Amino acid sequence: MKTRKRSRFITALIISTILLSGLFRPVMAAEMKSVILATTTSTQDSGLLDVLIPQFEKNTGYFVKTISVGSGQAMAMGQKGEADVLLVHSPAAELKLVASGVGINRRLVMHNDFVIVGPSDDPAKVKGLKSTREAFKKIASSGKLFLSRGDNSGTHAKEKEVWKAAGINQEKEKWYQQTGLGMGQTLNVAAEKKGYTLADRGTYLALKKTLGLEILNEGDAILLNIYHVIEINPAKWPKVNAAGGKAFADFMLSRQTQDVIKTFGVDKFGGALFFPDAGKKVEDLGK
Amino acid sequence: MSILTVDNLRVERGGTSVLDIPHFILEEGETLAILGPNGAGKSTFLLTLARLLSFSQGELRFRGEDVSLPEVAIPYRRRLAVVFQEPLLLNATVFNNVAAGLKIRRMGKTEIEKRVTKYAELVKITHLLKRDARKLSGGEAQRTNIARAFATEPEMILLDEPFANLDAPSREALIDDVHVILQQMGTTAILATHDRLEALRLADRLAVMEGGRIVQSGTCHEVMNYPVNEVVASFVGMETIFSGVVRRVNDGSFTIDVSGRSIEALGHVEAGERVDCCIRPENIIISTHPVGEGTSLRNNLSGKIVKIAPQGPFYKIHLDCGFFLSSYVTPQSRENLCLQEGKEVTVSFKATAIHVLRREKG
Amino acid sequence: MDIIVEGLLKAFQLIFSLDREVLTIAVLSLQVSGLATMISLFLGISCGTAVALTEFPGRNLVVSIINAGMALPPVVVGLFVTVFLWRNGPFGFLQLLYTPTAMVIAQAIIATPIVMGITVAAMQSLPKKLRLQILALGATRLQMLWILMREARLPLLAAVMAGFGGVISEVGASIMVGGNVLGYSRVLTTATVMETGRGNFDVAIALSIILLLFVFIINLILTLIQQRERPR
Numbered sequence: 119m120k121t122r123k124r125s126r127f128i129t130a131l132i133i134s135t136i137l138l139s140g141l142f143r144p145v146m147a148a149e150m151k152s153v154i155l156a157t158t159t160s161t162q163d164s165g166l167l168d169v170l171i172p173q174f175e176k177n178t179g180y181f182v183k184t185i186s187v188g189s190g191q192a193m194a195m196g197q198k199g200e201a202d203v204l205l206v207h208s209p210a211a212e213l214k215l216v217a218s219g220v221g222i223n224r225r226l227v228m229h230n231d232f233v234i235v236g237p238s239d240d241p242a243k244v245k246g247l248k249s250t251r252e253a254f255k256k257i258a259s260s261g262k263l264f265l266s267r268g269d270n271s272g273t274h275a276k277e278k279e280v281w282k283a284a285g286i287n288q289e290k291e292k293w294y295q296q297t298g299l300g301m302g303q304t305l306n307v308a309a310e311k312k313g314y315t316l317a318d319r320g321t322y323l324a325l326k327k328t329l330g331l332e333i334l335n336e337g338d339a340i341l342l343n344i345y346h347v348i349e350i351n352p353a354k355w356p357k358v359n360a361a362g363g364k365a366f367a368d369f370m371l372s373r374q375t376q377d378v379i380k381t382f383g384v385d386k387f388g389g390a391l392f393f394p395d396a397g398k399k400v401e402d403l404g405k
Numbered sequence: 406m407s408i409l410t411v412d413n414l415r416v417e418r419g420g421t422s423v424l425d426i427p428h429f430i431l432e433e434g435e436t437l438a439i440l441g442p443n444g445a446g447k448s449t450f451l452l453t454l455a456r457l458l459s460f461s462q463g464e465l466r467f468r469g470e471d472v473s474l475p476e477v478a479i480p481y482r483r484r485l486a487v488v489f490q491e492p493l494l495l496n497a498t499v500f501n502n503v504a505a506g507l508k509i510r511r512m513g514k515t516e517i518e519k520r521v522t523k524y525a526e527l528v529k530i531t532h533l534l535k536r537d538a539r540k541l542s543g544g545e546a547q548r549t550n551i552a553r554a555f556a557t558e559p560e561m562i563l564l565d566e567p568f569a570n571l572d573a574p575s576r577e578a579l580i581d582d583v584h585v586i587l588q589q590m591g592t593t594a595i596l597a598t599h600d601r602l603e604a605l606r607l608a609d610r611l612a613v614m615e616g617g618r619i620v621q622s623g624t625c626h627e628v629m630n631y632p633v634n635e636v637v638a639s640f641v642g643m644e645t646i647f648s649g650v651v652r653r654v655n656d657g658s659f660t661i662d663v664s665g666r667s668i669e670a671l672g673h674v675e676a677g678e679r680v681d682c683c684i685r686p687e688n689i690i691i692s693t694h695p696v697g698e699g700t701s702l703r704n705n706l707s708g709k710i711v712k713i714a715p716q717g718p719f720y721k722i723h724l725d726c727g728f729f730l731s732s733y734v735t736p737q738s739r740e741n742l743c744l745q746e747g748k749e750v751t752v753s754f755k756a757t758a759i760h761v762l763r764r765e766k767g
Numbered sequence: 768m769d770i771i772v773e774g775l776l777k778a779f780q781l782i783f784s785l786d787r788e789v790l791t792i793a794v795l796s797l798q799v800s801g802l803a804t805m806i807s808l809f810l811g812i813s814c815g816t817a818v819a820l821t822e823f824p825g826r827n828l829v830v831s832i833i834n835a836g837m838a839l840p841p842v843v844v845g846l847f848v849t850v851f852l853w854r855n856g857p858f859g860f861l862q863l864l865y866t867p868t869a870m871v872i873a874q875a876i877i878a879t880p881i882v883m884g885i886t887v888a889a890m891q892s893l894p895k896k897l898r899l900q901i902l903a904l905g906a907t908r909l910q911m912l913w914i915l916m917r918e919a920r921l922p923l924l925a926a927v928m929a930g931f932g933g934v935i936s937e938v939g940a941s942i943m944v945g946g947n948v949l950g951y952s953r954v955l956t957t958a959t960v961m962e963t964g965r966g967n968f969d970v971a972i973a974l975s976i977i978l979l980l981f982v983f984i985i986n987l988i989l990t991l992i993q994q995r996e997r998p999r
Contacts, residue, residue, distance in 0.1 A: 154865065163965040168949070183865045185946045200854055200864075302966035325966035357854045457899050483905035493900040496918050505914075506904040557904070 152181045153362035156201035158272055159300045161345070162186035164320040164391055166382050173378070174369045180362050190270030196221060196348065199355025203363035204348045205370070207272040209400075212346055220355070221348040226400060227370050228379050228392045229344045232276055234335035235305070235322055236262075236314035244314075250338035251284040258286045261293045263313030267304050268296025272343065277316045280340055305329055318343055320383070320391035344400060345392075347371070371396040408433040408561060408593050409454070414463030416453055416617075424449045424617045426463070431561075436587055436594040438608035439619075440601060440640055446617040447597035451563045454595070455487050467561075483510060486554035488564045492546035494538040499530060499549050502538050506557040520556045527586055528552040544575030551579070555586060561593045568603060580606055601641055605629070613637045631760055632683065638762060643683040645730045646762070651678045658756060664727040669703045670759035681762040688758035689732035691722060692751050693742050703756040710748045713739070720744075726752050774972025781973050788950070793977055796954040799867050800935040803874030807882045807930045810875075812923065815886025816912060820898065830887055836880025841873075841933075845940025848873045852944065865946035870954070873940040878930035885929060889922035890915065924993035928986055935982055955981075 161167060162184065171182050185192075185201065189208045195201040197220055205227070206212060215221035234244060234253055242260040244253035257264055267274045281288045288294045295313075297304045301321040308315040309329045322333070347367040352360035369375055376394035383391035409431035416424035424446050431437060439447045452458040454465070456478050465473045472481040486506070494502045501508075503521045512520075525531045528548045533541065538549065547567065554562055567583075568576045584607055587594055598604055604611055605625055612622035613636075621633040632638035638646060649663035651674050661668045661680060674680060696705045708726035715721075719733045722744065730752060734744065744750070781789045818829060851857055852864040863869045893915060901911045916923060938956040945952035947961060955978040962971040 159964060162961075181951075183946050183948045183951070185865060185948075198853070198855065300964035302964045306966060321965075328966065328968070355855070357859065452899070455903055457902055479905060479907055482903060485903070487900070487903035489896055489900060491894070491896060493894060493897050495914070496920075505901075509901075509904050509906045509910055553904075 151179060151359075151362065152183055153203065153359050153366055154183050154185060154195075154201045155203050155205060155366060156185050156187065156192040156195045157205040158189050158192055158207065159186045160271065160273060160318050160321055161205060161207070163300070163302055164318075164324065164383075166320075166379065166392060169378060169382065170370075170375060173375075174366060177369070178365050180365060182366065188269045189272040189275060196350055199350055199358055202350055202359045203366045204350070205345060206348070207343050207345045208275045209344060209346075210275065212348060215348065219353075220351055222351045223364070223367060224346050224348045225367060225371060226395050226398060227345045227347050228376075228394050228396075229342055230319050230392045231336065232273065232316050232341040232343055233319050233322060233333045234314060235308070235317055235329075235331040236334045237312040238330070238332045240332075240334055242314065245334045247335055248338070250280055250335055250340055253335040254280050254284040254286060257314055258284075258288060258291070258293075261291075263293050263295065263311055264288070265304055265308040265311070265313050265315040266294060266296045267301065268298050269300075271301075273301060273316060273318060276341070276343060280316070283340060305331065323383070323387040323389070323391065326387075344395075407431060408468055410464075410466045411454070412464040412466075414453065414460055414465065416449060416458060416460045422617060424453060424460070426450070426619060429619065431593060431595065433593050434591050435609045436596065436607055437610045437612060437622075438604035439595060439597045439612050439614055440599065440604055441597075441614035442599060442640065445614040447599075447614055448565050449617070450614065451487070451565050451595065451597050455485055455563055456481060457487070483557070484560045486557055486559035486562045488550055488554045488562065488567045490566045490569050492541075492543075492550040494541075494546055494549055494553075497538060498534070499525075499536050499538050499541070500534040502549050503530075503534075503552045503556050505553055510557065520558075521552075524552045524556040527555065527589075528582060542575075544571055544579065547571060547575075548579060548582075551583065555590070555592075558590075559592060561595070562587075564594065564596045566598055567596075568600075569598075583607065601629075611641075613640055630685070632762065635681070635683075635762060638683045638760075643685050643760065645686065645689065646681060646683045647728045647730075648679060648681045651676050651680060666706055666727045668759065669756045670761070671756050672759075672761050674761065674764055679765045681764075682759050683762055684730070684754055684758050684760070686721070686730075686732045688754050689724075689730055690753045691724070691732055691734060691738075691742065691744070692753065694751055696751050702753040705751055705753045708750060708752045710744060710746055710750060713744060713746055724750070724752055770968050771972060773969045775976065777969035778973035778976040781970075782977065789974070789977070791950050792953055792955055792958050792974070793981070795867065795952075796935065796956070796978070797981065799870045799941075799954060800874060800931065800937075803871045803878055803934050804927065804931040806871070806875040807878035807934075808927055811879045811882025811926065811930065812886050812916070815883040815926075816890050816916065818883075819887045819890035820915075833880055833884045833887060837884040839877065839880060841877050841937045842939035842943070844873055844876050845943035848876065848940065849943050864944065865948060865952060867945065867952050869944040870941050870952060873944045874934040874937060877937060877940065878934045881933050882926045882930040885922060885926035886919075889919040889926065892922070893918055921993055924989055928989050931985065931989075932982065935978070935985075 157167065167184055171184060174180065175182055185195070189206055189211070192204055192206050193208065193211045193215060196204045196215055212221065212224060216224050234250065242257045242262040244256050247253045266277055297307050301317055302325060304315055305317055305322065305325055309331050347370050349360065349363040349367050350358045352358050376396050379392050379394040380390060383389065407430045411426050411429035414424065414426040415422060439450065441447050449458065453460050456472065464471065467481060495505060500521055503525060504517045507517045507520060525534055528551055530545060530548050530552060533545055538546070541549065551567070568580060571579065580603060587607070596604065596607055608625060610622065611625050611628040613620050613628060615636050621628055621637050628637065629641045632641055632643055635646060647663050649661035649668065651659050652662045653660045654674065654676050658669060658671050659674050661670060661682070670682065690702065696707050706726040708724045710722055711725045712723040713720055716733065719735060720739050722732045722734055724730045724732065818826065818833070848869065849864065852861065852869055853859055854864065897918070898911065898915065901914050906914065936956060938960055941954060942957050942960065945957065947953050947957040955974050959971050959974045959978070962974065
């Protein structure tokens, strides 16, 4: 009857009010002191930030919104002032950002490296080659399948750098396939199709046991993946949380954080995923 | 005491007038049937009276109160009930459907229980109360609709061709039941229909509508036997219409020359006038006696049966006596008289049965 | 196959141990999509009913826009909402980007045309004279609308289910406007994509199973309401 319908309606309204109120508290609290950190999916996927961010939040009381996207998007967010601080690893693009005056205080944080992984039977025979350029040349000449992320990420940028250095025009080749996916997924595709790919060591190690791919080439200086933290210039973009961005950058370079970086991944993967480099010069790395 | 008065009511649709009622009165307690062909404006009239359709001008008074004001629309409608041709039941049990109007009026549960039981009984659907309304036959559904209307105990009930969608036995039964209820409750009713037999069974007064206007209104006898024009005539079933010139005028009676035949009728006309006349088919008698023998009817003509068409329980006989007439006979009579197409018969009718529709100076 | 078995096991483990992270993600999913569906319900059913029952010039155009809205690609909505909510965009001052509120907004925009479109069809499928009959019974406009909606409850509840289904399963817009921030704007769908991207298939499958469970249970409840035969 009518009264029953009414009471049901009221119950529904009450439930929705509860739903609503549940959402408002985090929203209001967060807007007080939030920092938008733009970083890359591979950085996020390594799990390092899952350890560091809570520590930073505890120390400073800031609320960090980690937006992990492809390198290209991260840089674009910085360029448009939609992020407060960047943690990225695309040196060429980074330099452009700094040159434009939007990126300031670009500081070296850490590095890890890329490796070439592929099927254990190594049909293109790249294992043990000292020069990664040589390895790429061999893959090209053997026409064996190579998977690229193709998403303008840091990894993709690095990969293109090596192809260029090796003097190979790989874009239109049939053995060159672009997935447009993140690192983890690209590795899976490579495993499925028994092809080669360039991956950051961290993601590879994390997925190693399920993949069935092996590291076939490593160590060349060109494979270094170097991370910088860049703050966004409040003079160019007044709405950025400059104080928060700086606090995060300083945190990444602090003694304590650098120690955490040094030991990250050792117990889980048997080796460190990153190498802390605060205060060093880029040219000195990898030596 | 008149329960409803209408003055200068006009409804326009797309620039044309679809309803034009200069004056109309409904007396309390009476049942008025509105007859008319499709498109005559019967439904429009009913909807306007219920204030379900807006009108561009006019005054509507219910028990003397002006009900055209917007504030009174809903209280006014709650004093009426409307029954449409389609049952338009809700997706619920029969009980809840009959109770619909009562729930809208926010009646209490026990009161609703009482009313629904009472009216379900009157309409003979008590055994259906718990059933899902979607699972009713056409007749049962329309009964539920009618119970729903009467349950609100309206002061006036408007029925728009309520029996039109029913099969013959359901119709018959329901018309009888509605007749009983209307008499018992004394509710004022307006019934729109295109079926004159239905109208005759239920109504005290008749009104005939055509083209958005009321062309004639009066008691059943008046309208049925003295139609004011051809349209009304054909609608009330006076199918035989003929015209002729007045030859001789006596005191109160006259003779017309119709296609060479002499017809005697009663009335006041002038010699030389051209008249249109009509006769009800029931008043035309067919016999196999030779002309002039065995009848006391003034008019006896020889004629030929042109066509015999079954018409429900009867047969309609189309006759040619120099002009066309039609009559009805029972199957029994047809058999007894051995009527068939082409047969020569005697056609007789009283002078009093002829009704003059229209006169023109010759 | 092992991966699915692993996933199932992981799912049970996560659910029964009431893993805090998973719990937060699951509750947030319900909050965001639930609220968005509520909003779309109010907007969609009210506007849909108004459009269905009123004659006005250009009505056909409006209805076709609503119907087109039903097929609005969620990622397009996400993109446009992002652009509007950007710090330096027109609504940047609201500071809503990368918040669950932004996700609710995006999801509400996705769900409302769905609910509206189905509502229009549902209300239009009612017999035209029914409205007159209800008014003739003495109903106020409000009473009439309520009765008509009850009459159309089958398709209307289908509309709500369609709206809810559309947003609880939505991932593109949610990632874009929410940012997938742990414990804050990460929901079941966005978490599943992320875990898959990382290669943590067992966790991804576990999250998917939880998502499927939610979807099923909620639709079960709504279906029971929809199909309930009125007693008495």
